[in-house]
Amino acid sequence: MFVDEHELTVRAGKGGDGLSSFRHESQMPKGGPDGGDGGDGGDVVFVASHHLNGLGHLQHTREIRAKDGGKGQGSDCAGKNAPDTIIEVPVGTVIHELVTEQPEPAPGPEAPADDGEVHAPEEAFTAEGASGEDLPQAPAVLQARVIADLNEPGMRFVAARGGNGGFGNKHFATATNQAPRRANPGRPGEHKRLRLEVKLIADVGLVGLPNAGKSTFLARTTRARPKIAAYPFTTLSPYLGIVDMQGESRFVIADIPGLIEGASQGKGLGHQFLRHVERTRVLLHLVDVSMEEPEQLKRDYDVIVGELQAFSPALAAKPRIVVANKADIPGAQEKAAELSKLIGQPVELISGVTGQGVQDLLWKLYRMVKGETSEREA
Ligand SMILES: Nc1nc2c(ncn2[C@@H]2O[C@H](COP(=O)(O)OP(=O)(O)OP(=O)(O)O)[C@@H](O)[C@H]2O)c(=O)[nH]1
Ligand SMILES: [Mg+2]
Known part of the structure; x- marks a missing residue:
């Protein structure tokens, strides 16, 4: 544990x-x-x-x-x-x-009260x-x-x-x-x-719904070997992996358990692991575009943003890249484009399984990690 x-x-x-x-x-x-x-x-x-x-x-x-x-x-x-x-x-x-x-x-005169007690x-x-007074219990x-x-x-x-x-x-x-x-x-x-x-120290934090492919992404890009499976809440504890940028430099990615709606009230694994991405410079928000229609994808997207906000506005305000995963599934590209329109933000398209788009994304992350100044450090 x-x-x-x-x-x-x-x-x-x-x-x-x-x-x-x-x-x-x-x-x-x-x-x-x-x-x-x-x-x-x-x-x-x-x-x-x-x-x-x-x-x-x-x-x-x-x-x-x-x-x-x-x-x-x-x-x-x-x-x-x-x-x-x-x-x-x-x-x-x-x-x-x-x-x-x-x-x-208790507020009042310094000297003992007049009641003689x-x-x-x-x-x-x-x-x-205590007669109706709200005295501390402990x-x-x-x-x-x-x-x-x-x-x-x-x-x-x-x-x-x-x-x-x-x-x-x-x-x-x-x-x-x-x-x-x-x-x-x-x-x-x-x-x-x-x-x-x-509070783990990482440069990039992976957030998303369960099953989005966060651990698959970590396993593809680093030597970390988190458990990967086709069911939600596969990941039960945070994992760190180091991305080696062709000898040029390295950065650290943190994979945490998936979030669901109501995580702030303790649903799913709750918010308890979000502290491990509190000190990252960039959040990578992974969306599985293989299953749902774009409108639903937008709602799912909003759920994660809402949960980040509920945990801490500072976390929600971090630079965030939205990434559509599972590009190898037919229709993924169109859905990613639709989602991008609906949320009014660029959406990168990758496949953690085939590796499509992954290298470009890593360079982008790397530039964001390097470009950010220390002011973001919590
Ligand atoms: N086709 C396809 N399947 C993928 C891709 N990435 C992940 N998967 C599959 O999606 C399922 C969930 O992947 P995980 O990496 O365990 O997902 P997760 O986001 O870490 O899930 P939790 O730990 O439960 O939050 C697994 O069956 C993966 O094989 C992808 O790019 N394409
Ligand atoms: Mg996982």
């Missing part, structure tokens, strides 16, 4: 405690302070890897803990710094921190028994805010920083206090509740 969203808690390691100790020497009953510092706690670090394409490896992980720093030792030996805990995630992972927002204090702070958070609301976007291979993000080790008593020796007993405890590590979300 393709997992592209996951929540977990990260806990960095605690710093090791500094030690309070004194040197033992035969001539000196009490030597100088020699308590070492504690080591630093390990960080929890995310690293973007292109060997992964989902979060399946974290599916059962609820919490990730980094190791604590070592305690300070005698003879002025510092505790060991704990190693960082590294978690690989796919390139394109967006990390949200889930923060607990305290509910807004003083409410304990917790009481303000209990919804039950004590606090989780808000998500983006804290990292690992959109390049090898990018690192320290999600939770380990605590510093505490100073040993050696550190506190001064001219006037040569035998300090004081040593600091290690500092706690950070902890955070996170939501990870994968």
Whole structure:
């Protein structure tokens, strides 16, 4: 199963405690302070890897803990710094921190109200028994805010920083206090509740109804081998493929499951995969012209445009090429021309099966991908 969203808690390691100790020497009953510092706690670090394409490896992980720093030792030996805990995630992972927002204090005078009742702070958070007032049900609301976007291979993000080790008593020796007993405890590590979300990084996103031939197109133009079959919803998770433009350059195409009318309300596989084409520069809208009459094709076309709009106006506003597929079926060319008139937009004609028109289309896509400036990048 393709997992592209996951929540977990990260806990960095605690710093090791500094030690309070004194040197033992035969001539000196009490030597100088020699308590070492504690080591630093390990960080929890995310690293973007292109060997992964989902979060399946974290599916059962609820919490990730980094190791604590070592305690300070005698003879002025510092505790060991704990190693960082590294978690690989796919390139394109967006990390949200889930923060607990305290509910807004009720409007009114700062001082306790005149009714003489003083409410304990917790009481303000209990919804039950509130006389008709709309109090929040939970004590606090989780808000998500983006804290990292690992959109390049090898990018690192320290999600939770380990605590510093505490100073040993050696550190506190001064001219006037040569035998300090004081040593600091290690500092706690950070902890955070996170939501990870994968948004694949591709240049071109394939959209269309189920069965339009999106996966066939990806398989013909790249080395990707998605499942292809004559029934809807063959593709259940996003696929990426790299188009090699005769050694000149490359671009990445993303194939996602087909959309149907009502996807925005969760019909079919819903909108859940559209986020994977949110960051593309160009959308390739594939229409199967083999079955329907042009009027119906226009309605089908409008369904997809409507669903893109419902997902996000920014997605609907992306440069989009409309492509009529299955040119090898008789009548396809005429229908593609009709459709073009009905929607008032050029329609390219290809066959993912025979390859007709595919190379020209790839060059066109390539120019669009290159010609676009970074302003489209989400
Ligand atoms: N004749 C013909 N059939 C095609 C062409 N392209 C795809 N098909 C067929 O159409 C059917 C659906 O193709 P897919 O590539 O699986 O379609 P899809 O858009 O990925 O479908 P979903 O993953 O279900 O959304 C398969 O039987 C393909 O063989 C084409 O150019 N000509
Ligand atoms: Mg498919």
